[in-house]
Structure formats: C-alpha cells, structure tokens
Amino acid sequence: MPELPEVETMRRGLFPIIGHRIKRVVFPPIPYRPIAVLPERSQLVLRAQSREIVAIDRIAKRVLVRLDSEDTIVIQPKMAGIVLLTDPPSDCHTRVIFYLQGPSENDRFLYWDRRGLGTVSILDRRECERLLGPDCVGPDASEVDFGTFLSRLKASKKEVKVALLDQRLVSGIGNLYAAEILYAARVHPQARCQEIATVRWRKIHAATIRILKEAIEKEGSTLSDGTYRNAINGEGSYQNEHQVYDRAGLPCPRSAGHRIARIVQAQRSTFFCPQCQKS
C-alpha cells in the first residue's frame, strides 16, 4: 500500500542513481501478466536507453526519474510495487530492470511488483504537466499550508475520510494514513467536511503534517505481508506506531475501555475509535 511516506522513501532511496546513465532496459520473462508500460514497452526502451538520470522527484504517490532528454520515467507502484537497488524478494515479480553504465551488472535499479497493478510510463515534459499537473493532483499533503488545506477540503461535500483520499484535493494520503490522521485529530471519519469547524480542521492539518513527517522518518509502514521495502530491501518501522489501522476489536490506545471499530466507506475499510473521534 505505498502511500506518500513509502513513495518518498523510494525517491530518497534512488538518489544514488542520479548522475548515472541508463545502459539497457530489460523486461524479464515472467509467469504472470505483464504490467502496463505506457505508452508501450518499445518507447520506454528507446527513450530511456543511454540517457543520464538528472534528478529523482515525487508527485503524490508516483516516483519520477528525470532524464537529460527532458523525458521522465514515471513509476506508479499502486498496491504492491517497489523500486530496488538490491536483489528483489522474488525474481518472478521483477517487472522492469534498468541497467546503468558501470563496471558491474549490479549497477541497476529495478521495479518489482508482486501484484502487477502498478505502471511504468515514459512521458515528455508536456505529458508530465498535463497528467501530473495541479488540475489532476492536489498539493502535496506533507507540506501543504493550512490555508490551502482548509480551502481545498472544507468545501467538499464528502465525508472527511473519503475527501482525504481524493488525490485532486490533497495528494499523497491513502487508506492507512487517513485512518491514523483522523484518530490523531480525534475527528470522526464520517463527519461531513462542510460541518467540521475550522479549529478542528487545524487539528486535522497538524496531524497530517506530523504523521506524514514521522512516517517518512521511519521509512514508511511495512505491513504483515512484508511487501513494502525501501530501496535496499529494508523494512520501514512506522507500522509500530499505528494506533488504529488494521486494529479492529483491539483496545483504543487512548483509553483501554474503548475498542477500535471497522466500517466501510467508499468500499474501503475505515478504522477508528467511536468514543474518541467525534463528528
């Protein structure tokens, strides 16, 4: 479930490849259906090969590998994708290998995706601006200021938890961090955005900034399925800080007399404490 902290950790993990040149792009033969490569595999090979990597960026939950041609390789890990500089957990889920110029076959990074829901694209500058511009992707949740946060979210007619997941309003928050943010802010996930007082929006904003920052520092959350890893195959540690996510039926950390509940909103699980979190 890579969300903002996990994808930011991927971005930082790729810093060592900046300044290197891509020698070869390889799609390993795999027993599963291949992942989507946009616009097509041959374009990725043609346009990435022999280009130098000049920067690694992130927009929302996508990693952007900037090339000296002004093309950008956009990696969207979705549910189960990661980028790696080291050997993958299993060879059969390696989807793309980018070999770099250098003395060793180990000079490479790869995209590994256990479920194959992710995508790898190569976009020129215009396509990047169109597909990843402010009309499609809201301001980054880890650094959005309160005024922007309030003006974009408070007008929404959605329930607050559903609104936090809308990448057009504010980008980077997924199901896990939405639950943790609203628990920290003591706001009920089904509260309507327009009915939440500004002082409580301030708490939601503060919790958003704080939790995403802490999760980035801890290199994200590696859940029990173990899929998410940093670029050198290490686990994150923010899972040890989770208060409510995937903890239905367990005691509320704030008061042992309460229990964490699970409901479904927009076809997704929501975890929260019905006693601590008020509309």
Next chain:
DNA sequence: CCCCAGTCCTGCGGGC
C-alpha cells in the same frame, strides 16, 4: 457535477 460499483492482480488468511 457527484456517487457508486467494477476492474486490474496475486497472496494470504479465515472458515469450514
């Protein structure tokens, strides 16, 4: 415009 359901995909865990 909004909202909801379906889709992609594989691995795992609950239940019988």
Next chain:
DNA sequence: TGCCCGCAGGACTGGG
C-alpha cells in the same frame, strides 16, 4: 489438513 473464497486497495472507468 487442505481447499476455497473473500479480502486487501490505488487509480481509473463507465453507468446512473
């Protein structure tokens, strides 16, 4: 013990 089904959910699509 083994098997099957449902669930996990990010982003997108199509229908109402």
